[in-house]
Amino acid sequence: MTGFLTEPALTGSLQTGMSIFLRCEHIVKVYGERVVLPGVSLEPPQGGVTALLGASGCGKTTLLNILAGFVRPDSGEVTLRGRICSRPGPDRGVVFQDSALFPWLDARDNVALGLRAGGASRKRAADKAEEWLERVGLADCAERFPAALSGGQRQRVALARALALEPEVLLMDEPFAALDAMTREQMQILLASLQERLHMTVLLVTHDMAEACLLADVALVMGTGRGIVRGMSIRDARPRDMTDSSFAANLTGIRRLMSEAAAG
Amino acid sequence: MTGWWSADSWMSCAMKGCPEAGRSGRAERRRLRFSPRTTVPLLIPLAVMAGWWMAASSGLAPEYLLPSPRTIGDTLCRYAGFTGGSGLDVGRLAGDMTASLARVACGCLLSVPAGIALGLASGRSSVTALLLAPLVHGLRAVPGISWLPLVLLWLGVGFRATVALIALAAFFPAYLNTAAASAAVPENLIRAGRMLGFSGWRLLRHVIIPSCMPGILTGMRMSLGMGFSYLVLGELTGVPDGLGAMIMDARLTGRVDLVICGILVIAGTGWLCDALLVRLARLASAGARVVSN
Numbered sequence: 001m002t003g004f005l006t007e008p009a010l011t012g013s014l015q016t017g018m019s020i021f022l023r024c025e026h027i028v029k030v031y032g033e034r035v036v037l038p039g040v041s042l043e044p045p046q047g048g049v050t051a052l053l054g055a056s057g058c059g060k061t062t063l064l065n066i067l068a069g070f071v072r073p074d075s076g077e078v079t080l081r082g083r084i085c086s087r088p089g090p091d092r093g094v095v096f097q098d099s100a101l102f103p104w105l106d107a108r109d110n111v112a113l114g115l116r117a118g119g120a121s122r123k124r125a126a127d128k129a130e131e132w133l134e135r136v137g138l139a140d141c142a143e144r145f146p147a148a149l150s151g152g153q154r155q156r157v158a159l160a161r162a163l164a165l166e167p168e169v170l171l172m173d174e175p176f177a178a179l180d181a182m183t184r185e186q187m188q189i190l191l192a193s194l195q196e197r198l199h200m201t202v203l204l205v206t207h208d209m210a211e212a213c214l215l216a217d218v219a220l221v222m223g224t225g226r227g228i229v230r231g232m233s234i235r236d237a238r239p240r241d242m243t244d245s246s247f248a249a250n251l252t253g254i255r256r257l258m259s260e261a262a263a264g
Numbered sequence: 265m266t267g268w269w270s271a272d273s274w275m276s277c278a279m280k281g282c283p284e285a286g287r288s289g290r291a292e293r294r295r296l297r298f299s300p301r302t303t304v305p306l307l308i309p310l311a312v313m314a315g316w317w318m319a320a321s322s323g324l325a326p327e328y329l330l331p332s333p334r335t336i337g338d339t340l341c342r343y344a345g346f347t348g349g350s351g352l353d354v355g356r357l358a359g360d361m362t363a364s365l366a367r368v369a370c371g372c373l374l375s376v377p378a379g380i381a382l383g384l385a386s387g388r389s390s391v392t393a394l395l396l397a398p399l400v401h402g403l404r405a406v407p408g409i410s411w412l413p414l415v416l417l418w419l420g421v422g423f424r425a426t427v428a429l430i431a432l433a434a435f436f437p438a439y440l441n442t443a444a445a446s447a448a449v450p451e452n453l454i455r456a457g458r459m460l461g462f463s464g465w466r467l468l469r470h471v472i473i474p475s476c477m478p479g480i481l482t483g484m485r486m487s488l489g490m491g492f493s494y495l496v497l498g499e500l501t502g503v504p505d506g507l508g509a510m511i512m513d514a515r516l517t518g519r520v521d522l523v524i525c526g527i528l529v530i531a532g533t534g535w536l537c538d539a540l541l542v543r544l545a546r547l548a549s550a551g552a553r554v555v556s557n
Contacts, residue, residue, distance in 0.1 A: 068455070068459065069458075070455050070458070087458070087463075088455065088458040088459045089458075089459070089461060090459065090460060090461045092459070093459065094455070094456070094459045096452050096455070096456065098452060100450070100452035100453055100455065100456040101456075102453065102456070102471070102474065102475075103475075104474045104475070104477065104549065105474075105553075105554060108555065109553060109554035109555060112554045112555045113460060113470065113554050114459075114460035114461065116554055116555070117460045117461040117462055117466070117470070118461055122554075122555045123555075125554070125555050126555035129555070161456075161460075162459075165459075165460065165461075
């Protein structure tokens with residue numbers, strides 16, 4: 001797991017002006033006999049997208065859940081600007097794979113609930129919720145309940161709900177994995193354009209290598225039970241296009257890292 | 265949508281069995297007046313009525329076993345006080361109904377909130393569930409009638425004994441349904457709630473309870489139903505008024521028509537109370553919006 005840290009691509013990207021503010025140190029997580037995270041350290045670059053790749057069961061979702069505060073590590077700690085984060089909070093917005101919208105609330109109330117939790121007035125929460133729904137392209141669906149939304153629309157609401165908290169970090173757990181190819185591409189484009197405007201710090205758990213190439217500044221690959229074993233930075237300008245030759249080169253690079261990680 | 269529910273199933277689950285299920289908006293309500301939704305539920309009662317009437321008029325069922333619908337109608341009118349006459353039953357309906365409803369209401373109010381609270385606690389905490397399990401599952405296995413001697417001994421014949429029996433019976437459905445629903449709240453909804461900044465009481469109020477609402481409502485409806493069944497049991501012991509007492513009086517005086525009247529009134533009252541409960545629950549959930557429109 002020390003191998004990638006000396007990888008020139010990664011250290012290069014970390015040293016080019018992006019300061020580090022989210023840090024997890026020596027995270028260990030063991031379920032029964034199985035070591036899921038053997039002591040993982042990670043410092044996603046501020047204002048950039050870090051993709052966390054790996055085979056199913058390699059521990060990437062566990063790592064994200066620990067960063068979010070949903071799961072307690074057996075040892076190690078997560079800090080945000082030096083503060084220890086042991087519990088979930090609105091400073092780390094999360095988008096779940098299954099959207100996890102509240103089925104009893106319409107889209108606007110789903111977004112507004114977090115704002116109300118943070119102490120916003122009804123009026124202000126409603127206004128801001130509508131503003132965020134508009135930004136994710138759902139201005140017309142404010143009064144629809146989750147059951148009346150398509151899978152892509154639900155993920156848009158979930159994204160709006162997380163972003164409305166104005167979190168310092170956005171954690172996304174395979175957010176587009178359950179969507180069809182067309183919708184997934186639209187969501188990737190939406191996320192890329194939001195990222196261009198907002199310069200969010202994003203940690204994106206995915207098993208889709210093309211998604212990582214399209215969205216990430218840094219791609220990290222995890223090996224089962226071995227933590228983060230490979231990494232590379234992707235410095236192509238945005239918006240990226242799948243037809244670019246550099247895109248194909250990056251994809252090949254990630255594919256190589258994945259197979260190296262699988263080989264051990 | 266992945267997961268076990270969607271808002272549609274959530275609503276239909278919450279409103280199960282309610283003829284108004286899924287209605288919304290005034291326009292839709294107007295359109296539904298002559299729709300299958302309003303006519304289909306009437307088919308079976310009408311068929312039963314027709315069969316009953318034919319059995320009575322053909323002499324298949326003798327009057328002393330199954331009085332004709334006409335006799336029942338007359339008895340019902342006398343019982344309600346619409347038509348005069350002589351007899352102990354004339355005009356008793358209002359008094360009996362008030363007494364019975366008060367007993368059901370008191371019994372349910374005593375135990376249903378406790379059942380919901382304990383159900384939430386045991387659904388969300390395995391320690392509480394384990395702590396309560398022997399007590400709840402043991403007591404639940406005891407038929408209500410077994411409590412009767414004890415309750416009569418401790419509380420005496422009358423209002424308190426009936427209310428205690430109803431409270432005892434109404435507790436379990438509320439508890440069990442709430443416990444099952446709160447244990448089944450999807451983990452990611454709780455995580456989403458905590459991510460938004462909720463914890464403790466606010467997480468319960470904004471995430472767990474709304475998510476359990478279908479189960480809680482089902483429990484409340486079943487509790488209300490249990491309340492009505494134990495009402496009759498409690499009133500059979502010799503209280504002067506109430507629908508159960510009336511049925512008991514009618515049995516002792518051999519008034520089959522009055523017994524059937526009593527059954528019909530309880531059925532109608534129970535059904536109305538259930539519909540009212542569903543309506544109230546829907547109003548409450550409509551009122552619990554995060555932001556107003």
